[in-house]
Amino acid sequence: MELRDIGIFLTLAEELHFGRTAERLHVTPSRVSHAIKKQERRIGAPLFERTSRTVRLTPLGQQLRDDLLPAHQRIQQAVDRAAAEARTGSxxxxxxxxxxxxxxxxxxxxxxxxxxxxxxxxxxxxxxxxxxxxxxxxxxxxxxxxxxxxxxxxxxAGPVLFRERRALMVPAGHTLARRESVSLEDLADVPLITLDYKLPKPVADIHFPPRTPMGRPIPRGPSYTFWPEVPALVAAGLGASIVAARAARYHDRPGIAFIPFRDGPTLEYGVLxxxxxxxxxxxxxxxxxxxxxxxxxxx
Structure with missing residues (x-):
């Protein structure tokens, strides 16, 4: 089945009218009819039920439409993308x-x-x-x-690119710093440093939860505007911060420790x-x- 004939079939499956299909594709109604008959001969069964008043997909036609549509859309997107690139040389x-x-x-x-x-x-x-x-x-x-x-x-929101385990950044002298892992329940035992910027509640509850899973309140420490403030606040013993586990490779410094969480969700990073x-x-x-x-x- 040629790509052009696939396009005719899918357009007719949407319009359910030979005249409107021909108008959309800038062809004659006879060209549409010929293409559909050729497809039906190749498949060996009707794809549409035709009367003088209506055009309807047969069950086989519905199945073919559902199978072809995603692939046809991807092909069209690829062509459109190539055309866009051709129009933008630099x-x-x-x-x-x-x-x-x-x-x-x-x-x-x-x-x-x-x-x-x-x-x-x-x-x-x-x-x-x-x-x-x-x-x-x-x-x-x-x-x-x-x-x-x-x-x-x-x-x-675009696709999620990767997921990252979370860790708790705590003062090196805190009792939690001697643990191999921490739990979300441990957040009740240390002030949580928060962002000096109001986030929507569903987002804030992930990064700065107000309570532990068992309902214990999580105390609040100082707030920050810029990320470099956070390790300094933690090293000064003023609180802890929930971070991505790999932050230990980028932000480690004297006076702080990174302890992985053994529970709770991962952090998702994606395209906006x-x-x-x-x-x-x-x-x-x-x-x-x-x-x-x-x-x-x-x-």
């Missing part, structure tokens, strides 16, 4: 992140991306917590890597996009990020 793709491990992934992807798309560069910048979504809203970014979930109007506009090569870059993250094992 440019700059702008990406943001809040963590150094996300920056590492973006920079690796940028290096590969430049090799695949001559004339294009990728600029990576750090996003501050006190303006977490501003650059995306102001069209200063094309995408950003961020901890999910996100509840922000005007943004669209502007819901209203998208640069031509963003889908290709997102596919590359997913490719590299999958090669890393997804965690």
């Amino acid at each position: 440019g700059t793709l702008r990406a943001g992140c809040t963590t150094p491990w996300c920056a590492d992934l973006l920079l690796r992807a940028a290096d590969v991306f430049r090799g695949r798309h001559a004339g294009w560069t990728v600029r990576v910048r750090e996003i501050q917590f006190n303006d977490l979504f501003g650059p995306l809203h102001r069209d200063e970014l094309d995408l950003q890597l961020i901890e999910f979930p996100v509840h922000e109007a005007g943004t669209a 996009l502007n819901a209203d506009k998208q640069a031509p090569l963003v889908p290709a870059f997102v596919d590359l990020l997913r490719e590299l993250a999958d090669a890393d094992g997804g965690e």
Whole structure:
């Protein structure tokens, strides 16, 4: 079955009218009829039930439509993407992140991306917590890597790229620092350093839970605006912070310890996009990020 005939079949399956199908595809109704008859002869059974008033899919036609539609959409998206790339010979793709491990992934992807798309560069910048979504809203970014979930109007969540175990960053002299692991219940025994920025409740409850799973209140320590403040506050003995486990490789310093959680959810890191506009090569870059993250094992 030729791609053009597949398109005719799927359009007729949507319109259920030979005239409207021909008009949409800029062909004659006889061309539509000929293509459908050819497909039915090849398959050996009717795909549509036709009367003088109605056109309906047969059960076999419904099955064929459901099987063909996802593949046809992927082919069309690939063609559209190639056409978009052809129209944009050069440019700059702008990406943001809040963590150094996300920056590492973006920079690796940028290096590969430049090799695949001559004339294009990728600029990576750090996003501050006190303006977490501003650059995306102001069209200063094309995408950003961020901890999910996100509840922000005007943004669209892309794929989750990897998941990360959580750890508790505590003062080196705290009793929890001598443990091999900690539980969410242990959060009741140490003040939790919080973000000086109001998050939607579902998001805040993940990163800064108010109570343990058994309902014990979790005390609050000082708040911060910029991440470099957090290790200093912890080292000063003012509280603890829930972090990604790999933060130990990036933020370790005297006076603090990182203890992995043995329970609770992982942190998800994914792509966040502007819901209203998208640069031509963003889908290709997102596919590359997913490719590299999958090669890393997804965690």
